[in-house]
Amino acid sequence: MMSIPFVDLKTQYQNLKEDINQRMQSVMENTAFILGDEVSLFEKKFAEFTQSKHCIGVSSGTDALQLALRVLEIGPGDEVITVANTFIATSLAISYVGATPVLVDCDKEDYTIDVEGIKKAITDKTKAIIPVHLYGQPARMKEIKEIATEHGLYIIEDACQAHGASLDGISAGSFGDIGCFSFYPGKNLGGYGDGGAITTNDEHIAEKLRMLREYGQKKKYYHSSKGMNNRLDALQAAILNVKLDHLADWNESRRKAAALYTELLSDIPQIETPHTREGAEHVFHLYVIRHPERDKLLTYLHEKEVYAGIHYPVPIHLQEAYVDLDYHKGSFPITEAYADTILSLPLFPEITEEQIKEVVSCIKEFCAKEV
Numbered sequence: 001m002m003s004i005p006f007v008d009l010k011t012q013y014q015n016l017k018e019d020i021n022q023r024m025q026s027v028m029e030n031t032a033f034i035l036g037d038e039v040s041l042f043e044k045k046f047a048e049f050t051q052s053k054h055c056i057g058v059s060s061g062t063d064a065l066q067l068a069l070r071v072l073e074i075g076p077g078d079e080v081i082t083v084a085n086t087f088i089a090t091s092l093a094i095s096y097v098g099a100t101p102v103l104v105d106c107d108k109e110d111y112t113i114d115v116e117g118i119k120k121a122i123t124d125k126t127k128a129i130i131p132v133h134l135y136g137q138p139a140r141m142k143e144i145k146e147i148a149t150e151h152g153l154y155i156i157e158d159a160c161q162a163h164g165a166s167l168d169g170i171s172a173g174s175f176g177d178i179g180c181f182s183f184y185p186g187k188n189l190g191g192y193g194d195g196g197a198i199t200t201n202d203e204h205i206a207e208k209l210r211m212l213r214e215y216g217q218k219k220k221y222y223h224s225s226k227g228m229n230n231r232l233d234a235l236q237a238a239i240l241n242v243k244l245d246h247l248a249d250w251n252e253s254r255r256k257a258a259a260l261y262t263e264l265l266s267d268i269p270q271i272e273t274p275h276t277r278e279g280a281e282h283v284f285h286l287y288v289i290r291h292p293e294r295d296k297l298l299t300y301l302h303e304k305e306v307y308a309g310i311h312y313p314v315p316i317h318l319q320e321a322y323v324d325l326d327y328h329k330g331s332f333p334i335t336e337a338y339a340d341t342i343l344s345l346p347l348f349p350e351i352t353e354e355q356i357k358e359v360v361s362c363i364k365e366f367c368a369k370e371v
């Protein structure tokens with residue numbers, strides 16, 4: 001039996017060990033721990049990578065979202081529209097600035113925010129939309145931009161799962177007013193701890209964000225606003241500078257692995273494989289299938305030491321943390337149905353054809369038994 005991890009960060013570290021160790025050592029020898037050259041270099045490179053004018057390195061994806069809302073002066077009394085099918089950090093950031101998350105169901109086909117749902121959720125308190133490029137596929141940004149323009153709303157992209165994704169040639173993180181990224185270790189681009197980044201084409205917003213992430217100061221000890229400490233760590237930036245050079249190749253490997261899964265799973269009628277929309281460059285942060293007997297399938301795979309996962313088992317509106325929003329079971333039927341049937345298969349750039357075939361053969365064994 002072959003044990004197959006959900007992600008394999010060890011192989012990646014082994015492949016890059018010399019470069020990463022040397023780069024970290026240099027930060028330590030120069031004792032350049034806070035901001036400095038590694039952070040500036042990373043910001044420059046990541047701005048280029050995402051086709052954005054500016055990039056601001058911050059402490060996490062959650063902080064990127066929180067700072068994006070703050071810099072747009074969104075707060076108490078304001079509503080921000082986002083999707084019920086996401087990681088909870090998207091809505092936590094909205095709550096953190098004192099605004100109210102207004103949730104929308106997800107699209108039947110690709111799991112991103114439902115465009116018609118956005119239109120219905122708009123009120124005169126709505127200030128912004130946070131589409132999430134979930135699993136690595138951009139949300140329907142053309143339609144979302146039209147709605148935002150018509151109603152005078154900001155767009156903050158949650159691109160925490162979409163480093164390098166694009167739609168009609170436009171990069172995730174550069175569609176809206178502000179793009180937010182996470183470098184949590186398991187993301188397509190991950191550090192060795194927490195980290196994040198904000199991208200924008202607006203110089204004024206970029207300048208304010210640089211102050212907000214550093215105690216609201218423009219010059220040391222002179223504070224023009226009540227900022228916080230939300231900086232990207234220099235050691236993380238050093239690691240990210242090494243890894244960013246490989247990201248395009250890694251995304252390509254993820255796409256190839258996803259294509260092989262889809263091909264091998266195509267003859268199992270109970271399984272729904274992911275849809276990539278026309279014009280979308282999906283980066284497969286996650287490869288998510290659906291199966292009506294998901295829980296049994298997951299248990300079966302774990303018994304075979306195939307470590308699949310669920311992203312996410314409980315939609316935002318059914319989380320205990322959000323009972324105050326007054327949603328209930330039935331509020332978002334598609335998101336709820338999918339929460340019970342989705343399954344994320346092992347996927348990482350270094351996954352081998354043999355490992356993919358083993359995962360599929362275990363799934364086939366299960367499906368043959370179930371019929």
Ligand SMILES: *Cc1c(COP(=O)(O)O)cnc(C)c1O
Nearest residue numbers: 060061062087089090160182184
């Ligand atoms: C990972 C993630 C975040 C949060 O990023 P952290 O760096 O863990 O704070 C936010 N939104 C989505 C969709 C994510 O996947």
